[in-house]
Amino acid sequence: MARLSSQAKAGYYPTPESVCGQLKQLLNIEDGARILDPCCGAGIALAALVEGTAATTYGIELDHERATEARIKIANLLWGDALVEMRLSACCFGLLYLNPPYDYSLAPDSTSERMEALFLKRFHETLQKDGWLVLVIPYTVLAHCASILARHFGNLQVFAFPEDEFQSFHQCLVLGQKRALVAKAQAGKVEQELIVIAGMDPDIFLQTAPQLASCTERLTIPGPRQPTCTFKCNRIDPLEAIPLVRKSGLLEELLTHDLAPGQRNTIRPLAPLKNGHLALMLAGGYMNGEIEMNGRQLVIKGVVHKTEQVHSVAENNKGETTVTTRDRYHPTVKAIDMARAEMLIVQ
Numbered sequence: 621m622a623r624l625s626s627q628a629k630a631g632y633y634p635t636p637e638s639v640c641g642q643l644k645q646l647l648n649i650e651d652g653a654r655i656l657d658p659c660c661g662a663g664i665a666l667a668a669l670v671e672g673t674a675a676t677t678y679g680i681e682l683d684h685e686r687a688t689e690a691r692i693k694i695a696n697l698l699w700g701d702a703l704v705e706m707r708l709s710a711c712c713f714g715l716l717y718l719n720p721p722y723d724y725s726l727a728p729d730s731t732s733e734r735m736e737a738l739f740l741k742r743f744h745e746t747l748q749k750d751g752w753l754v755l756v757i758p759y760t761v762l763a764h765c766a767s768i769l770a771r772h773f774g775n776l777q778v779f780a781f782p783e784d785e786f787q788s789f790h791q792c793l794v795l796g797q798k799r800a801l802v803a804k805a806q807a808g809k810v811e812q813e814l815i816v817i818a819g820m821d822p823d824i825f826l827q828t829a830p831q832l833a834s835c836t837e838r839l840t841i842p843g844p845r846q847p848t849c850t851f852k853c854n855r856i857d858p859l860e861a862i863p864l865v866r867k868s869g870l871l872e873e874l875l876t877h878d879l880a881p882g883q884r885n886t887i888r889p890l891a892p893l894k895n896g897h898l899a900l901m902l903a904g905g906y907m908n909g910e911i912e913m914n915g916r917q918l919v920i921k922g923v924v925h926k927t928e929q930v931h932s933v934a935e936n937n938k939g940e941t942t943v944t945t946r947d948r949y950h951p952t953v954k955a956i957d958m959a960r961a962e963m964l965i966v967q
């Protein structure tokens with residue numbers, strides 16, 4: 621239970637090793653094939669799937685700690701929000717391995733959607749024709765993904781997780797091969813079949829759905845058809861950027877020549893700064909140092925602390941807990957009056 625709670629933190633439910641092993645047996649990965657995992661966690665599943673092949677791996681992860689861990693295992697790793705911060709080529713990847721967070725999006729009203737469906741909507745277009753999707757979701761969420769699956773994928777198959785792994789989150793694996801868009805009316809029958817599966821009782825689903833181990837079909841993951849592939853993030857990772865900036869010598873040059881104020885230079889902003897700008901600069905540490913105010917000598921220091929807050933805790937009928945947390949940022953400005961030895965803290 622404690623293990624489940626900690627794994628559930630920030631939507632981290634890594635694919636069990638046994639499932640990765642069974643899946644790997646089915647894959648026939650052509651040389652140079654591009655494999656994408658947009659929610660790669662620590663990169664363990666993706667690395668296991670391509671081990672011993674000449675595939676190129678691409679991973680995205682929101683959690684900084686996990687992204688840093690994944691960077692060691694994955695050839696191309698981006699840290700950031702896969703849904704909003706990434707620029708990726710369409711029709712570029714041979715395999716999309718998608719095990720997204722099992723949750724609703726944070727929209728405060730009825731427009732809230734299942735995250736699994738949002739990820740599928742965003743990333744199915746990155747697959748090249750005949751490329752394969754492996755989607756890992758709770759089987760009940762099939763209803764939310766049914767329309768996209770039925771319209772964009774052929775050779776669809778739904779497998780149940782092995783029984784001992786199934787009990788935690790009721791996951792299934794969906795395999796599907798990317799094809800040209802099918803008309804809504806034509807896709808209706810498959811869509812309905814998926815919705816019926818999603819409505820099953822967990823025990824019935826487990827008894828009826830095939831196990832991955834029983835699958836005899838081999839999935840050929842096609843090599844690249846496009847010579848290049850855009851894979852970029854709009855966010856800069858400070859851990860990556862700082863060594864590069866240091867190495868380039870740009871920082872010293874800027875500090876010594878460009879930013880160091882000349883003797884009689886005063887910098888005037890084009891427009892007067894508003895209180896909001898000043899507050900941000902203060903809290904961000906841009907105004908750290910000594911200042912004089914109304915005849916008082918003050919030393920200013922601005923810091924921002926990050927804390928994690930539990931947003932929601934949900935328990936399923938098996939007594940298993942899912943905890944969703946959110947990051948909060950607390951700006952603080954400290955001012956020390958040197959003459960009176962007083963400290964003023966604004967939070």
Ligand SMILES: C[S@@+](CC[C@H](N)C(=O)[O-])C[C@H]1O[C@@H](n2cnc3c(N)ncnc32)[C@H](O)[C@@H]1O
Pocket residue numbers: 630631632633634635657658659660661662663664665680681682683686700701702703719720721722
């Ligand atoms: C279910 S885990 C899957 C991990 C890995 N792919 C595996 O199968 O073992 C989902 C991962 O997605 C990450 N994640 C959640 N929201 C994300 C987002 N918007 N962009 C990128 N990653 C996200 C979580 O931090 C978590 O590590």
